[in-house]
Structure formats: C-alpha cells, structure tokens
Amino acid sequence: MLKILILSTSVGALGSGQGGGIELTIQNVARELQSRGHQLQIVAPVGSTVAYLAVIEIAGNLHIPVQTQSRDVPVDLPDNSVLANMCAYANRVQKDWDIIINFAFDWLPFYLTPFFQRPIAHFISMGSMTVATDRIMSETIKQYPHTFGVYTKSQAASFPFGDDCEILGSAIDLSLYQFNNSPQRSLAWLGRIAPEKALEDAVAAANITKLPLKIFGKMQDTDYWQQICRDFPNAPLEYVGFLGTEDLQRELGKCRALLMTPRWLEAFGNVAIEALACGVPVIAYARGGPTEIIRDGETGFLVEPDRIEELVAAIDKIDSIDRRQCRLQAETEYSLSALGDRFEAWLDKVMKSRG
Structure with missing residues (x-):
C-alpha cells in the first residue's frame, strides 16, 4: 500500500x-x-x-x-x-x-x-x-x-x-446517482458559467425549441451571465445554482437531455457521466472529451461544434434514446x-x- x-x-x-x-x-x-x-x-x-x-x-x-x-x-x-x-x-x-x-x-x-x-x-x-x-x-x-x-x-x-x-x-460514485426514466419537458446545462463553456448556444437552442433550460453550476463570470440574459430576454431559462451531488442528481434526472456546448477543447466532461448515471442522454458538440464518452445515437448525440441548428435537430429526436442505455454505459465504463x-x-x- x-x-x-x-x-x-x-x-x-x-x-x-x-x-x-x-x-x-x-x-x-x-x-x-x-x-x-x-x-x-x-x-x-x-x-x-x-x-x-x-x-x-x-x-x-x-x-x-x-x-x-x-x-x-x-x-x-x-x-x-x-x-x-x-x-x-x-x-x-x-x-x-x-x-x-x-x-x-x-x-x-x-x-x-x-x-x-x-x-x-x-x-x-x-x-x-x-x-x-x-x-x-x-x-x-x-x-x-x-x-x-x-x-x-x-x-x-x-x-x-x-x-x-x-x-x-x-x-463517479454511481451509488449517489439515481436513475430516472420519467423526465419532464426541461433540458439541462451543467458547468461553470464562463465564456469558454458557451452557455449562450444552449440558451439559443432552448429559445428556438421553447423547452425550459435548467442551468446548474458555479456562477464564475457574472458579466457574461448578464450579457446572456440581455441577449435572450424571453428565453425559457432558469438558473438553479451550484448544487451538491444529492440535489444535483435529483434535479438533473428530471431533464430530457443535457446540453454540452464547449467553445474550447473539453478534456473530459464529468458532467456527461453524471447525466448518463441519471439516465439523461447527452447532446454535445463533437469537440474533445465528449467524443470519447457519448455513443452517438445510443446514449446521446454528437453534433458539429458551434452549430445551434444541429443542437435543435438533436433535441427534436432525443426521445429516440433509451435512457436505460445511458445508465448502463455509466455503470459499465465509469x-x-x-x-x-x-x-x-x-x-x-x-x-x-x-x-
């Protein structure tokens, strides 16, 4: 030892x-x-x-x-x-x-x-x-x-x-994440609220689909956040806050999908496996770590980076994903x-x- x-x-x-x-x-x-x-x-x-x-x-x-x-x-x-x-x-x-x-x-x-x-x-x-x-x-x-x-x-x-x-x-400690097979209408975005995470793309997609977007994470750049609110005054978004694991997994599990919209090369994306553990499919830009996590068409969708219309198209077909496969992947690989x-x-x- x-x-x-x-x-x-x-x-x-x-x-x-x-x-x-x-x-x-x-x-x-x-x-x-x-x-x-x-x-x-x-x-x-x-x-x-x-x-x-x-x-x-x-x-x-x-x-x-x-x-x-x-x-x-x-x-x-x-x-x-x-x-x-x-x-x-x-x-x-x-x-x-x-x-x-x-x-x-x-x-x-x-x-x-x-x-x-x-x-x-x-x-x-x-x-x-x-x-x-x-x-x-x-x-x-x-x-x-x-x-x-x-x-x-x-x-x-x-x-x-x-x-x-x-x-x-x-x-992740899978015992802390409960599988939810009965999602509500909302989408999720999880991460530090900072420019390199490109939250504005997820907000734009939610604005087009009119699906509520729940935002979880650390408020790191308040000026950036306020600019998003000004740019999308009528978007159906809700900043939930930075939650501990117990509360996060409960709220995240209620969502239809997690959106990952990094502007930079994401080294991994722990938020992706947290979502999968709850049975939540992941829609992500095909950039960096998420390309090695998400099974395209099986546990989520990989879309061309920086293309909001592709996020929207993936959201429209998210119900084709079997949430049980998401949980199974988390259990098998993570x-x-x-x-x-x-x-x-x-x-x-x-x-x-x-x-």
Missing part, C-alpha cells in the same frame, strides 16, 4: 465549484484509493472540504484560471501564492509519503519536479493552454517519463508529448472501481520509473 500526498487545484477551494470538474475527480480518486487501503492526505486551499478524507488547508492567494488567459501569457504568480505555499508544504513533508499526485494545472509544479526527492505523478486536467506551460511540461516528461496522466486521447493529442501520456478517464484500477497501475509505473 502507498502513502499518497495529493496537491489540489490552486484556483479555488475544494467544494467551491471554482475548479470545475477537477474537483470531482480529486474527490473520487482520493476516496477510491483510500478504500483500497492506501494512506492519503489532500493539500488544498483554505476552505476546502472533502467528506471522509483529511485535508491540510493552506493559506494564500488563489491563481487565475488558465483558460481565461491567452496562450502567450508570461509565467506569473500572485503575491503569497497558495500554490507556492502548497508546494512548499509538500516539499517539507515529502519524506512522510511515497508519492505525490499533483492535480494543479499550473507551470509551477512542473518546474519544481526535479527539486523533489519523492516521485510526482502529474494529472493534467485540461488540454494545451499556454506556450510556457507546454514547454515546461515537455521538459518534465522527457526527464521523468510515464509521470503524466490525462483524461482522454483527444486531450492528450493537444500536447506535443501526447503519445507519452497515460489515458486514465474519469468516474465506475470508481475501474478508475481505481487505472490509477493504481499508473502510480505503480511512476514509482518504478523513478527507481
């Missing part, structure tokens, strides 16, 4: 929703590895909460989400960086642990990797974002092969070193047990590669 120290995302406290899908991944990976007898501790920003797991809360200023910046942005750390403080803590206590898993997608942990004696396994939660980060990652994986894990092949392909990444996928197997195999490879 391993003693594992986990470095969390540095853009928000765990449980806040600020980190998006990576928060769910961290919690699920940690819980599954702990259930297998591994000893774990999570290092995360102040205010973080994880059920049944120990969290070392680190003070400091949060980092700007990389997806809100340009590709040529210079390397920059906030004053009293929470990530720098998290890394400093990990460096001090590293002898108490066998391996460190870094979930913070930021230049700093890759740069610091050679300064640690313990091996670091880097789980990368997004596609290629900045030139500087791509460069330091390329240097790191060349020096420490097998140490990068990603969600999907589509995500890996965005990097110059993509062939050297371990494809790990994602998973269980915590399967994810735990993949992570254990990867961590074993990382340990052996460092001698």
